[in-house]
Amino acid sequence: MLVDVDNRKKARAGRPRGFDAEEALEQALIVFWRQGYEGATLTDLTEAMGITRTSMYAAFGNKEELFRRAVDRYTEGPGAYVARALEEPTARAVAAALLNGAVRATTRPGYPTGCLGVQGALATGAPGRRAHDVLTAWRNYGGSCVADRFRRAVAEGDLPPGTDPDRLARYLTSVSYGISVQAASGIGRDDLQQVADTMLLNWPPATFA
């Protein structure tokens, strides 16, 4: 496969693509989000994307690659609150942004409830193993970023000395994932916000060894 080094506006030879790949990916993302990797069939996906199977395979490779691309888009779109949260100036603000962001992202009107990173491929058969691994890595990477952020907070005196940043990060992300599961169960935004608020009211939690 030739690498398209110059992928700017310069028109390539041949018939130009007849659909917006980003918009199509957005629709695929929504299907994966609502139905999970295994529950989303090629027919479901391409119908939502408004293109044929052939066009999908030409543009994205295969179902697995499409899923990967959808996860990337999710990370930069509905899941972007995570990266933004990590840039907050204090550990408390990080926790608040993460929890409030989770509540909003998992109950966004017009979008599926819950979190793609949680429900996209939590338990799968053999054909979905790759997707499962992708999301497991996605979750664990996110958790490690939070841990790193808290490590810095401890070093900066922003968190009590002796705080275990890994433990605190795991606790925080657990609540975040719990919110996602509750959202997928149909719990409303206000009730989930109470969960987030409850955690923030008790922040930072005692964690003495």
Next chain:
Amino acid sequence: MLVDVDNRKKARAGRPRGFDAEEALEQALIVFWRQGYEGATLTDLTEAMGITRTSMYAAFGNKEELFRRAVDRYTEGPGAYVARALEEPTARAVAAALLNGAVRATTRPGYPTGCLGVQGALATGAPGRRAHDVLTAWRNYGGSCVADRFRRAVAEGDLPPGTDPDRLARYLTSVSYGISVQAASGIGRDDLQQVADTMLLNWPPATFA
């Protein structure tokens, strides 16, 4: 279909069943647990159960019914800690039993990681909708039982007056579901126990307003 009113030891006419239905159900439970409803094929299930498709359909009806039976067995087996937790004498003991039970059940050696009730059918396509609904109801029922237990605790003065039992239950179950997701991500038992311990160290959480 005739209802088998007298299903006790009295031998029915015809050739007796050549396998242990309970043991077969246990194996099916494990497959559903690890692969989810949609990810578990009839071939996966029957091979694990050690019986043919015909025997499975004769004994359990169809895949959906088998899943329901597996969920029931899960509730009475690995998930029995929930019912036991609700019988603890204090709200704190309830929370401790629930969290410790979740940690142990989701990281049981020889069993799949995570919780069947969470990962069995969190996001599905149309064919898995029933399974999805079954587990959503399962989770919400469990949550309502915890809320009822906390309502009693408030009435008994076991929790601070003004405590919102629904809110507290949602918070607790969220952490429990979060533990399940983390377990499915491969987080080990010790690390998950820290999550449970962290919550218990901060119990009961402040929930004013």
Next chain:
DNA sequence: GTGGTACCGTACCGATCGGTACTGAACTGG
């Protein structure tokens, strides 16, 4: 024994799975 009944295994069902070969059509560079 004999008839009736339920279990078991094979072999198969239509439908759908993810993925592709092939045929034109639409465009660019020369």
Next chain:
DNA sequence: CCAGTTCAGTACCGATCGGTACGGTACCAC
């Protein structure tokens, strides 16, 4: 214009999906 390239739609691929028809077998009541 023409040659070369890429896109799109149809029609199809083998494999597998959940589910079943059917014939043989093992057991019970009588």
